[in-house]
Amino acid sequence: MDNLKVYIITGISGSGKTTVVQAFEDASFYCIDNMPMELVPKVLELPFKDHPQVKGAAFVMDLRSKTFIKNFVSGISALEEMGITPTILFLEADTKTLVKRYSQTRRHHPLDSKNRLLDSIRSEQQTMQSIRQVAHHIIDTSNYNVHQLKSVILDMILDRKASVNLMKINILSFGYKYGIPLDADLVMDLRFLANPYFVPELKPLDGESEAVKSYVLANPETTRFLDKYYDLIDYLIPMYKKENKAYLTLALGCTGGRHRSVAIARAVFERLVQNGLNPSIMHRDIDRDNKEL
Numbered sequence: 001m002d003n004l005k006v007y008i009i010t011g012i013s014g015s016g017k018t019t020v021v022q023a024f025e026d027a028s029f030y031c032i033d034n035m036p037m038e039l040v041p042k043v044l045e046l047p048f049k050d051h052p053q054v055k056g057a058a059f060v061m062d063l064r065s066k067t068f069i070k071n072f073v074s075g076i077s078a079l080e081e082m083g084i085t086p087t088i089l090f091l092e093a094d095t096k097t098l099v100k101r102y103s104q105t106r107r108h109h110p111l112d113s114k115n116r117l118l119d120s121i122r123s124e125q126q127t128m129q130s131i132r133q134v135a136h137h138i139i140d141t142s143n144y145n146v147h148q149l150k151s152v153i154l155d156m157i158l159d160r161k162a163s164v165n166l167m168k169i170n171i172l173s174f175g176y177k178y179g180i181p182l183d184a185d186l187v188m189d190l191r192f193l194a195n196p197y198f199v200p201e202l203k204p205l206d207g208e209s210e211a212v213k214s215y216v217l218a219n220p221e222t223t224r225f226l227d228k229y230y231d232l233i234d235y236l237i238p239m240y241k242k243e244n245k246a247y248l249t250l251a252l253g254c255t256g257g258r259h260r261s262v263a264i265a266r267a268v269f270e271r272l273v274q275n276g277l278n279p280s281i282m283h284r285d286i287d288r289d290n291k292e293l
Contacts, residue, residue, distance in 0.1 A: 004048055005029075005056030006084050007157070010131055011091030012124055013110055014098045016141040016149050017060050020091065023153040024058040026246075035059040037068060037075035041082060063124060064110050072131060090128075090135035093142040095121055150244045167241050169277060170249045173207070173265035175257025175285040184251035186236070188229065194219055196259040206286050207262025216263040226264070230271060237277070257285025 007029070009020050021031050032043065040059055048054050061068055079086055093101070098121050102109065109120040132138065137156070141149055174181050176191065196202035196212050205212050216222055233250065240248050250268065254260035262283050269281040 004044070004084065005157075006044065006079070006086040007056065007058040008086045008088045009058055009060045009091070010062050010088065010128075010135075011139075012093065012098065012121070012128060013062065014101045014107075014121075015091035015093045016144070016146075017062065017091055019146050019149050020089065020153050021058060021060050023150040023244075024157070026150070026244075027154060027158055028053055028055045029058045029157075030054050030056070031058045031060070033060040034064050035061050036065050037061055037071045040075060041078050044079070044082065044084065062110070063127065069127065069130065076134075087137070088131075088135045090132050090138045092125075092132070092138065092140055094140070095125075097142040147242075147244045151242055154244075167237075167245055168247045169237070169272065169279040170247070171265045171269045171272070171279050171281040172249055172251045173257055173261035173281075173283045173286065174251055174253045175261070175288060176253050176255055178257065178285050178288060180253065181249070181251050181284065183247075183249050185247075185249045186233075187251045187253065190252055190254045190260045190264055193222055193225070193254070193260050193264075195255070197256070202259070205259075207259050207264075207283075208266065208286070212259055213263045213266065216260055217267060222264070226267060229268070233268070233272075234275075256289050257283070258287075258289060262286055 007024065009017050009024075011017060018033070021033055025031050030048070035043075043059075044057060048057070063069075076086065095118070099117060102117055109117055109124070111120040111124050115123070139149075139152065144152065172181055172184065174184075176189070180187060193216060196205070196207075196215050199215065202212050202215060207213060207216065217226075237248070252261045252265045252268065265281060265283065269279055272279045
């Protein structure tokens with residue numbers, strides 16, 4: 001149980017607990033929704049150490065469980081006896097926002113028993129006061145959209161570098177003659193660069209060869225382009241991360257996808273690695289011409 005991070009996510013219905021647990025899942029936490037407090041110690045006896053990719057555990061619990069209030073304090077005590085001090089996140093929102101969210105989702109309130117929605121919300125707010133008082137973090141989600149709330153949670157549970165690396169960045173080279181990739185987010189046309197295809201000794205090689213890379217990257221126009229392109233992606237990647245984009249594909253294309261796009265894609269890949277990111281790289285069409293001969 002050493003160093004196992006355990007979070008209890010609770011709060012008012014409609015305040016965003018589902019969004020929060022999704023953020024924990026993205027951060028490689030083992031998550032269970034609508035978890036009875038009395039079962040948490042049993043779950044934490046599972047061999048989490050055998051799965052180093054699991055960063056911790058997060059449990060969503062609230063008044064959907066009829067024994068939640070009754071068993072909460074004793075459940076926390078049981079965890080502490082196991083050497084675990086869980087971090088309690090309490091989510092809430094103002095009444096007006098909660099009413100609006102229920103209207104939009106058309107969900108029933110868990111305390112709904114022929115009461116008006118407003119009465120059910122107020123009853124839950126009062127009932128949950130004892131839990132709110134012992135929470136480590138109280139998060140008012142009234143003014144957050146889904147992406148903003150996820151960002152708040154990820155910044156809370158991860159360092160900034162790890163949070164950025166949750167977004168999967170793929171560098172993709174391609175040939176325009178074979179079409180623009182369907183999953184491309186940012187497409188850059190490299191057909192303005194000098195083409196190694198027309199250099200006899202370079203034509204049979206590809207952009208991963210040192211000769212082609214030197215030819216492409218030594219071009220002053222390439223240097224100017226890369227300076228501007230690096231400025232662009234250095235600005236955009238954190239912005240995409242802020243919006244919790246899961247995947248970002250930077251597509252770089254030339255005519256056949258064999259020379260210029262491959263060399264530039266490799267240069268961009270190495271730059272992102274140097275910046276502490278963990279991109280992947282794929283050359284979609286690098287051998288396409290040869291295969292079709």
